[in-house]
Amino acid sequence: MSELVTRVTQRLRHAYAREEDPSPVGGHAAALAAFAGYTAAWAAAVRSRGRPLPERPQPWDLALTSVATFRLSRLVSKGAVTRPLRAPFTEYGGPEGPAEVHEEPRDGATHTVGELVSCPFCLSVWTVTTLTAAGLLWPRATRTVTGALTALAGADVLQLAYSALTEKVTGGDD
Template identity: 80%
Template sequence: MTEVITRAAGRLRRALVRGDDDPSRVGGHAAALAAYAVYTAAWTAAVRRSGRGLPERTEPWDLALTSVAAFRLSRLVSKGAVTRPLRAPFTEYRGPQAAPAEVHEEPRGGASHTVGELVSCPFCLGVWTVTTLTAAGLLWPRATRTVTSALTALAGADTLQLAYSALTEKVAGEE
């Protein structure tokens, strides 16, 4: 395992020297990967310390709840107009998003660029969100199921709002 890590570190150093990518982003991405590894290790340690074992299998209902909840929470944090203050130190506002109550932002330059990419990208943030919800589900299953159920209900309500808006626009257009 040490050999694999050493080779990967060497490749990263060579990529930085060659300039395969913007060096600040490659270094930032490496730091984000390291932070994610530490984050995952901390959750793993917490689960082990709790004495709770892993379930034999993931229940389909929990998988569905976690999927929809992670989608909704990732979008809310990364694109929501009301969560813009959380992203503002790392992103620049570009305007409203095509989706209702969402904004388009770009990462700021410099050292905070990678954080800006992470907090403004629902796909990037989704990895952290799923990790959090999964680990929380191992430690506090009832509370986490309540939270994932609420986020899933919010996603359902959003879908109904969009469907209602589309329907009323269609009806108004036919009059």
């Protein structure tokens, strides 16, 4: 089976390769396989509880999970304070907004991981999967966490609005 995966990956890499897009197709295939395994593990954990899935998500839970996913993904992928988590996989590129940094994936074997941990959109898929499964297993605790992350996102909006208002009123003088 491993030999088959290697052959298919090599064919894809050759057929898909373009000079203007040096993305590692093999690394992305491995990331997809890892995500499939991650999702399967969560599904097994949820199934082992034996509780039926809800018919549909509650609108309030969707709102909390959406905002919490945004905030947590952004914090992990762009936050200045979370740079040590990304450092093995990324190279510092400079500041990028309030308390955020821009980083590029390192070359080599860790490139795909660098892409994942420095991209809030990429990380959101993993984050929402985690929060959704956690919500099925531990709804009260997960609502507490998503509520806290939503409050953090709200506080961020207020901080940015305050800074913009102060800038406009004082003309940039602190």
